[in-house]
Amino acid sequence: MIEDRVNHVRRVIRTALPAEAAVVADLHARARATYYPDGVPRDGTDWLAAWRSAIERPDGHVLCCVLDGRIAGIASFRTAEGAPADMVKLYQFHVDPDRWRAGIGTELHAACVEEWQADGKRTATLDVHVDNRRAQAFYARLGWVPDPENPPAEDDHHRYLRYEVPRAAPRAATGTGTATGAGTATGE
Numbered sequence: 001m002i003e004d005r006v007n008h009v010r011r012v013i014r015t016a017l018p019a020e021a022a023v024v025a026d027l028h029a030r031a032r033a034t035y036y037p038d039g040v041p042r043d044g045t046d047w048l049a050a051w052r053s054a055i056e057r058p059d060g061h062v063l064c065c066v067l068d069g070r071i072a073g074i075a076s077f078r079t080a081e082g083a084p085a086d087m088v089k090l091y092q093f094h095v096d097p098d099r100w101r102a103g104i105g106t107e108l109h110a111a112c113v114e115e116w117q118a119d120g121k122r123t124a125t126l127d128v129h130v131d132n133r134r135a136q137a138f139y140a141r142l143g144w145v146p147d148p149e150n151p152p153a154e155d156d157h158h159r160y161l162r163y164e165v166p167r168a169a170p171r172a173a174t175g176t177g178t179a180t181g182a183g184t185a186t187g188e
Contacts, residue, residue: 011104013111016062016074021052023071024064031094035132051076054091061115065095065108072096073104075112077124088116088165090126093135100134109142117168124165125150127158139163 016024025047055062060078064071076092079085090112095105116124125147128135139161150160 010068011072011107012066013063013108014066016055016064016071018052018055020064020071021048021055024055024062024074025051027071027074027096028092028094030097034097035129035134063108063111063115065104065111067099067102067104072099072102073108075108077112077116079121080125084123086120086122088119088121088124090124093126105138106142113165114168116165121165124163125160126163127160130157130159 028047028051051062054060054076057078060076062074062076064075065073073095074092075090075094077088077090079087080089083089093105093108093112095108112124126139126144128139130152136159142163144161144163147160147162149162152159
């Protein structure tokens with residue numbers, strides 16, 4: 001499981017808490033509003049309840065990036081029902097629009113990948129709205145490609161992407177070298 005990450009700009013990536021569901025739902029709504037040309041569709045979904053459920057699911061993960069004490073990014077993923085155990089679906093991935101281009105999405109994605117590696121996932125999938133060009137470009141930069149097993153239908157409003165989760169680099173053993181570095185695996 002991923003441990004809290006802290007970096008030099010007071011940014012922490014951690015598991016979202018049930019008490020944060022309203023903040024997460026608000027960030028989700030603001031991010032979605034940026035790519036729906038006619039406004040976010042009102043389909044009757046209770047997003048607060050949906051996020052609370054996602055956060056509380058024992059078989060799912062909701063990571064959040066906290067910057068200066070405020071949630072600035074969210075990612076929700078789990079193995080979809082009926083999917084192979086080594087496959088994960090990224091259901092939601094959003095960065096606060098006021099914080100775009102600050103590295104939050106890239107760092108949050110790296111945390112997701114780290115979690116997937118720890119969980120033995122080999123493949124990740126997602127769907128992205130056809131009008132969300134920013135997200136499509138972001139995912140392409142990170143190595144996501146069109147999912148050949150799930151091509152979009154003619155009138156579909158989503159693109160389906162796939163990501164091959166890289167194998168985790170082996171951790172170096174500690175205490176195996178000498179003071180001069182002899183016996184270490186540095187690659188030099």
